[in-house]
Amino acid sequence: MRAAVLYGQEDVRIEEIPEPILRAGEVLVRVAVAPTCGTDLKVWLRGGHARMLKPPTLFGHEFAGVIAAVADDISLWQVGDRVVANNSAPCFNCFYCRKQRFSLCEGLIFNNGTFAESIRLPAQIVKHNLLKVPSELPLTLAALTEPLACCLHGVAASDVGRGDTVLVIGDGAIGLMLVAACADRGAQVFLCGGQESRLALGTRLGAMATVNYHRTPELVQTLRKHGSDGRGLDIVIEATGQPSVWETAIACARPGATVTLFGGCPRGTQVAVDTENLHYNELTLKGVFHNTPQHVREALALLASRRFPFEVLLTEALPLDKLPDALAQMRDRQAVKVAIRP
């Protein structure tokens, strides 16, 4: 089969590799759509991932497709089923899983290699995070389940409720999905970003107003005005992964607010937190990482509801050969996400 193999920095090649051989509990899925994402871009620019991916390696982690083969011991799944799988699954057995903190699972396994004609799903993912796609939902939309599940996890951790004023900072695919996830809970959502075309997508996904930071000299003061009676925001969610923006997010919060620091910053970086602000204003600062099986299911249900036009996030569709072009478009911020069709 054909697959994208990452060799190093900005070096990905489409190669012929052997079809995976299934072991007990595993399923082989023919990939219909594999969207690119910000993590893929980082992996491509850096030539790997410190924990997950050492080149040469298969990569890509978002997809939907059709089951092409199942291991002998599989009875719940059949060849031809339209499916989406999360890129990970917890063990349901460890200290954190017993506390329902599945994203902290000590036995969390990840699966990569969606930029390929087919992908083998490990038994743990087949067991806990493989879902059937409703027949009326296009696979292209179902393929957004994993990133949307991360957003739903973040929004649940932020305890977003009806009427809350929420500021999302960051106009990448994740920031835009966070807007929809908050709007879906009845919040008044504001989006801050740097690109007009993406801010316009934010409006389509439920933002009440947007702020372009390039055009806003007094940024924090301007953003704080969107809070109830100008006090600052009830909830702020940061989705850029830059330490300076984490600090901006904290500065926009009203007393008693929750600030969710969603975007992962480069390793070893730190932020400064004003102790007086944190203490006297009783701020809650939350880190969130990845998703949980429950949010994977909720994400697929939200996509299937068609309440939001999530298809606007997929700027373009390209064949597997064009993956390097797709990643270059992401780097140059010409595309939010590209749907790779192997």
Ligand SMILES: [Zn+2]
């Ligand atoms: Zn992703």
Ligand SMILES: [Zn+2]
């Ligand atoms: Zn676990």
